[in-house]
Amino acid sequence: MQKSNIVVGLDIGTTKVCVVVAEKDEVGKLNILGKGRTDSEGLQRATVVNINKTVDAIKSAVADAERESSIRIKGVNVGISGAHVHCINSNSEISVNQSGVVNASDVKRFLEKAKTNIRYLDIDHEIIHVIPQEFIVDDQEGVLDPIGMAGTTMRGSAYIVVGMKTKIRNIKQCVEKAGLEVNAMTFEPIASGLAVMKKSEKKSGVVIVDIGGGTTEVAIYIDGAIRFSEVIKVAANDVTHDVAYGVKALYEVAEELKIKHGFAYSKERIEDEEILIDGIEGRPCKSFMKSSLTLIIEARMMEIFELIREAVKRSGYFEYLNAGAVITGGGSLMPGTDTLASNILGLDVRTGFPEGVSGGIKGAINNPIYATVMGLVAYSFENSDFQDSDVIDLRDGQTEPVDAEESHPEGETGRKIVDRLKDWWEKL
Incomplete structure (x- = not known):
């Protein structure tokens, strides 16, 4: 069988499981062959709490993606997140090989040295990524790709992503029980950034904010490399719980209200109206004003962006964010969210949609909710995390x-x- 050049991303989120099947076209853009999406009930705050429900959700989403793409899925790049994941900056220095020209082997040794320099990695954690931030070849600073440069020593820093072994194992177990192979695992803030960030933003300095169902993920890029990331345990589901409590409604009703009538910023002019909802278990209908719903939503969204602002300030990179912020994920879709974010963060803000898509079912994934899974696909291509046997192409009969x-x-x-x-x- 010929090399397929097809990759699959699997985003196992708190509220949804998304699968995307994609291939690269001749100019390096992504051609989307199929997608699958189903509700997820087996996770809380990006952590598996029910293996069987998670496995069923993965199977359902994969089946939809296979049906739409005519591709038999075997290997996937899986996203991982949660408060158990943390990141470490590690310095490294090596001597360049005898030829005096940096090669791929030198870069590999540099990254291995960066891993060994971590002194406080305990037995309960394992390394997910080792990502180079910058290289200094002799006295040449700010080098992003050192291969081919002449020099005698190479030093610099790497960004090391570490997660708890048991929680990583649970994710892998769910994927394998669904009949799939884990080709790679990618920290989701990195994937989201790769999907929605423009090259000019990555170079100028930008913070990527992915508001999911159970967690909000923050990643900061300066001078073309990731410098900081954090997972915040407050997100869109908390908004829904607040609405359910405030209007005394079922969670499912509150979610529908949030999607249909939700607004995140009370100071913007909105046309007030009376909203009617069914009572619980045959009780009488209730009514309340849209302005009241907005105040409930705004309070929680303000908390989310205040926590983001604290994280960004704590990182020490706030003054370097010349490109401002990009917000993405399902929680970014509510009207008024970008304005509220800009006011609280004190930055220019735009909503991020998946970039670099050329064709296939392009319109079907042109939505911030697909930012993470599209980033997983892009990361696989960028790092060659796929093999000839990862899929079986059935499109030609x-x-x-x-x-x-x-x-x-x-x-x-x-x-x-x-x-x-x-x-x-x-x-x-």
């Missing part, structure tokens, strides 16, 4: 090869059929 040993749900049935055929042939 090919049939999937039968593998009696394959560990998918239908594998046992397949073996029984093969055994019956063998018995029948022997009897002949």
